[in-house]
Amino acid sequence: MEFVGFLNYINVVTDTLFLHTLWNSLTYVLLSFVVGFIPPIILAILLNEVIHWNKLFRISSYIPYVSPFLAVSIIWANIYHPSSGGLLNMFLGKFGIGPHVWLLDSRLTILLIIISMTWNGCPGTAIIYLAALKSISQEWYESATIDGAGVWRKFMHITLPSISPVLLLMAVKQVIAVFQVMEQPLVMTGGGPNNASTTLNLTIYDMAFKYMQVDRSLALGVVSFLILVIITVGYFYLQNRIEE
Amino acid sequence: MKNLFNGLGRMMLIVCLIALVFSGCAKTGTFGGGDGKVTISIGNYPSDAQPKLREQMDKLYNEFIAKNPDINVEKDTWYFDLRTYLTKAASGQLPTLYTIYPTELKNIINLGYAYDLSETLDKNGWADMLNKNYEKLYKYDNKIYGIPKRGSLYEMGILCNIDMFKEAGLVDSNGMPIYPSTWDELANTAQKIKEKTGKAGLGMATMNNHGGWHFMNLAWAYGTEFMVKENDTYKAIFASPEGISAMQYIKDLKWKYDVVQSEILANVADCGRMFAVGDVGMVITQPSMIDQFVQKFDLDVSKCAMFRMPAGPKGRYSLTSAEIYIIREDATEQQVDAALKWIEHIGDGPSLTDEVKNALEESYKLKNSENKLVGVRYSPVWNSPEMLEFEREVSQKYATVDVKYFEDYLSGKDVTYSFEPERSVQQLYAVLDSVIQEVLTNKDADVESLMKKAQNDLQLNYLDKEQ
Numbered sequence: 001m002e003f004v005g006f007l008n009y010i011n012v013v014t015d016t017l018f019l020h021t022l023w024n025s026l027t028y029v030l031l032s033f034v035v036g037f038i039p040p041i042i043l044a045i046l047l048n049e050v051i052h053w054n055k056l057f058r059i060s061s062y063i064p065y066v067s068p069f070l071a072v073s074i075i076w077a078n079i080y081h082p083s084s085g086g087l088l089n090m091f092l093g094k095f096g097i098g099p100h101v102w103l104l105d106s107r108l109t110i111l112l113i114i115i116s117m118t119w120n121g122c123p124g125t126a127i128i129y130l131a132a133l134k135s136i137s138q139e140w141y142e143s144a145t146i147d148g149a150g151v152w153r154k155f156m157h158i159t160l161p162s163i164s165p166v167l168l169l170m171a172v173k174q175v176i177a178v179f180q181v182m183e184q185p186l187v188m189t190g191g192g193p194n195n196a197s198t199t200l201n202l203t204i205y206d207m208a209f210k211y212m213q214v215d216r217s218l219a220l221g222v223v224s225f226l227i228l229v230i231i232t233v234g235y236f237y238l239q240n241r242i243e244e
Numbered sequence: 245m246k247n248l249f250n251g252l253g254r255m256m257l258i259v260c261l262i263a264l265v266f267s268g269c270a271k272t273g274t275f276g277g278g279d280g281k282v283t284i285s286i287g288n289y290p291s292d293a294q295p296k297l298r299e300q301m302d303k304l305y306n307e308f309i310a311k312n313p314d315i316n317v318e319k320d321t322w323y324f325d326l327r328t329y330l331t332k333a334a335s336g337q338l339p340t341l342y343t344i345y346p347t348e349l350k351n352i353i354n355l356g357y358a359y360d361l362s363e364t365l366d367k368n369g370w371a372d373m374l375n376k377n378y379e380k381l382y383k384y385d386n387k388i389y390g391i392p393k394r395g396s397l398y399e400m401g402i403l404c405n406i407d408m409f410k411e412a413g414l415v416d417s418n419g420m421p422i423y424p425s426t427w428d429e430l431a432n433t434a435q436k437i438k439e440k441t442g443k444a445g446l447g448m449a450t451m452n453n454h455g456g457w458h459f460m461n462l463a464w465a466y467g468t469e470f471m472v473k474e475n476d477t478y479k480a481i482f483a484s485p486e487g488i489s490a491m492q493y494i495k496d497l498k499w500k501y502d503v504v505q506s507e508i509l510a511n512v513a514d515c516g517r518m519f520a521v522g523d524v525g526m527v528i529t530q531p532s533m534i535d536q537f538v539q540k541f542d543l544d545v546s547k548c549a550m551f552r553m554p555a556g557p558k559g560r561y562s563l564t565s566a567e568i569y570i571i572r573e574d575a576t577e578q579q580v581d582a583a584l585k586w587i588e589h590i591g592d593g594p595s596l597t598d599e600v601k602n603a604l605e606e607s608y609k610l611k612n613s614e615n616k617l618v619g620v621r622y623s624p625v626w627n628s629p630e631m632l633e634f635e636r637e638v639s640q641k642y643a644t645v646d647v648k649y650f651e652d653y654l655s656g657k658d659v660t661y662s663f664e665p666e667r668s669v670q671q672l673y674a675v676l677d678s679v680i681q682e683v684l685t686n687k688d689a690d691v692e693s694l695m696k697k698a699q700n701d702l703q704l705n706y707l708d709k710e711q
Contacts, residue, residue: 015705083506104508104685190451192509194682194694209327210453211670212351 008219017195017203022227025179025199027110029231032178035111036118037171043122044129045159058130065123073187076116077103080188103189106196113184113197121177125170132163168239172232179228200224282578285318286586287342300610301590304603308589315582324348324567333357340575341583343393343567346381347669352570353384359571362388364580373594373626380663382568390568394592397566397623398530399661400461401550401653402430408525409549412440423551423652427462427493430526430554434503437525445503447515447524448494448684454512455680456673458528459494460563460664465556466490470665470672471707478667478707483692483699490556491691495683508684517541528553532567535616545617549649552659564623564661594626596634605638612642619643620650668706675702 012018043061050057064072079087080102089099103109136158144154160167182201185191191198191206200220208217290297305317320339322332326348332338333355344352352358365371365388374382378397382390402423409421414436416422424430434445449455463470467486471478497504505524507514512533518524520541529537531550537543553562569592571583587593591603611618619639624632640647647654665672675698683689 011709016701017705081506082508101506101508101685106682106685189509190511192451192678192681193685194678206674208330210674212326212330212348212355214330 004215008215009223012216012220012223017198020195021198021200021203024110024195024197025181025201025224028114028181028199029175029178031111031114032117032174033171035114036122036178037174039118040122040125040170041129041163041167043126044133045155047126047130048133058127062123062127064120065127067120069120069183070187072116072120073184076112076119077188079116080112103197104193106193109189109193109197113181113188114178116188117178117181117184125174128166128170129163132166133159136162172235175231175235176228179231180224200227282314282576282582283316283318284340284575284579284582284586285320286583287320287322287324287339289319289321291321296610296614300606303606304590307599308586311589312582312585315585317582317586338572340579341569341571341586343396343569344390346390346565346568347664349382349384349389349568349570350666353389357573358389359573359575359580360387360389361391361571361580364577364584365391368584370584370594373628375623375625375627377661378564378566378623378625381566390570391587391592392566392568392625394625395622396532396568397564397625398532399562399564399623399656399659400458400528400530401552401562402526402554403519403529403534403548403550404526405519405522405524406547406549406649408437408441408443408522412437412525420648421549421551423549424554427465427554427556431493431497431501431503434497434526435501438501438503441525443522444505444518444524445501445526446497446505447510447518447527448497448504448508448680449510449512449515449528450680450684451509451677452511453670453673453677456676457563459490459676459680460662461528461553461561462493462556463487463490464561464563464660464662465553465558466493467556467558471667473666478710480672480699480702480707482672483695486558488692488695491679491683491695494680495689495691498684499687504684508681513540516543519543531617531620531622535611538614538616545615545645548645550620550653552653552656555658560659562656562659562661564663566625592625594628594631596628596631601634604635608638608642612644615644617645619645619647620654668702668710671706672702675699 047054047058047061081087081089082099082101082104083089084093084099086099086102088102092098092100103112140158141154144158149157180201181199182205185197185199185202186205189197191202201224204217204220204224207213207220290301292298305319309315309317318339320342322328322339322342324342324344329348338357349358362371365374370391371388374388374391375397378392379388381392382388404421404423406415406421409415410419412433414422414433422433424433430446437443437445449458460470463482463486466489468482468484468490469486470482471480473479498508505515505518507518510518512529513536515524515527516529516533516537517540519527520537520543534543534545534548538545553560569587571580575583584593588595589599589603591600591607593600608618619642621636621639624635679691679694679698682694683691
């Protein structure tokens, strides 16, 4: 082994694709908030409100979460298949729409991957929200009802404040998890088309396992970690400021 | 937050961060070690998933053990795979003998995992018998590090579906497919297949670096050079007018001729699958890959024909490569000798004893029983006319295809066989993959600027940093 100082770090941050890859990773995070943050909350509320067959609904809604991401990615790749035999194209074809190339459209690739990730991960998050919802005293809702509060006001003044610590925790968890996304683009697009869906972690993987550049791979791993620390600390800082 | 950065917590965090940062400050080097006994482990050993092959190899194994009681052979079913290689190597778990792709040889040597076989092969006379036409595959810095595996030397060609050619009216009066002789003719042939069958005329690999790998053949035919050596440094030069024309041709296949598959993001295995089920009429491939298509996708080889790489403005070019045996760097001399004995015993060495003849015949017989490609000769690893003649006889005896459908490919007429560039090959393929994906998915893609960007990326990110 040879000590090369910060050469590997210089090499990875001066890589002509580094900024593009970093931007992609951040886009995944941003889109995951837009697409994926609300559905688990809605699902948790729905599950909480269901009276009949609630065990059946809970178990069946949890199935996507226990499905291996590999299988889920392959299923969604088939849903998005660009031929007229792709499931989504077949469905839209019934209405005279398409076919569309879906994952091959570089403007949509990340968004479509995020939708598949949301479907996969939503129930896991929802179950945690559901636990938080269960801990809210029913008396608060009854009092609010007597005081004339509607569904929306009860949600804004009872439900949301009660689950906000969990929301914060899950948001941080989501940032960390989505920023590190690798498997889904690897399986669904290989990072393409033309690097449209590649991420920092996929690049780390490629460097180590495609190009045998373990040195650069490790350096990029550290860079990725530091970026994540900055984002997370920044998020906590903002949260504290908002709470104050 | 405040607690996190107080006292002990702060110190621990700093220590962890420093350790983490220094983990990226090392240049990858040698790991692992050997046990010093005359015990060797053999990679690529067939697993239980291939019972017939396993049975045949077990028979060879038992014969070898009986013949060489001083050698202990451990079976390792691991096949070379970039995803697992470094882990195996770093943990000292590489088999003594295994095969790799020549594109990785330089990396493996630099990582310190390959044994210099020059002296050993000089002593036992194998060095003189190796087919010198392929020495770029196994030599580096004038030293021999590998031995090509028998039957793995390949030249690329175009595999075509005879039934689809018939359906498209692309057969002559004898029922033979009419092969396109130029890349332009190939586009027209693919167009006819699409018109008559509704299926894609050509299956194009575009990902996992396979797109770039296949593109080489076309680019050379257009006169493209990929890199030049200038004073010990390498310069990427493929964004030349020739390279741009070759990439424009790829773009035209989609947007002018519309003959490529709709599943644009596809690797070689995807193309093999599409070809095996009759979704595409032609694919770029090589004979050794066809067996994988049979094994994985039940390809019917009797319905296949193969022809030479078509000509471009500068002629016909085909990439040539192989699987090569290498031995782990820390092997002892006794282990190296034992590994070479094993290679010889299974028929991959230069000698042609009765035992080797028997082993070779058994391997052809087995391939025949599995409907793999038999009857098409491979380029010889060894300069041994006797072995060549014996293999030709056995191959004909167990043929699964009518050789006339492969004659055009086998003739190799006017084809220039070329080797992959010396530096950053996988990275070159990766940047070309990106361009291919873009031109096949974006009708408005600017080929020239994409090629220049790819060239710049390769130069700045890899070639300049590897000098």
